[in-house]
Amino acid sequence: MFCRLLGHKYEVSRSVTYYVKEYKCRKCNKQLTTNSKGHLVELTPKYKEINSILSKIHNKKKAKLRREELLIAYKMTS
Numbered sequence: 001m002f003c004r005l006l007g008h009k010y011e012v013s014r015s016v017t018y019y020v021k022e023y024k025c026r027k028c029n030k031q032l033t034t035n036s037k038g039h040l041v042e043l044t045p046k047y048k049e050i051n052s053i054l055s056k057i058h059n060k061k062k063a064k065l066r067r068e069e070l071l072i073a074y075k076m077t078s
Helices: 004-007 045-077
Strands: 010-015 021-025 031-034 041-042
Touching: none
Parallel strands: none
Antiparallel strands: 010 021, 021 031, 031 041
């Protein structure tokens, strides 16, 4: 009822990637996420699965970049 009168109070509940995030209303617990066009949409099971896979891919890519940076830094000091 509060959100109907005054609007939702969304906060980021999870960062999937740098540009995809999941949001949750502090008052009514409604969940949203960003879709492929950058618009906010309701967090359905389909979007949860997409975000989960996207997060795994993103984390693997970040880990690979970190390993490459460490390797380059190690070669520069040797």
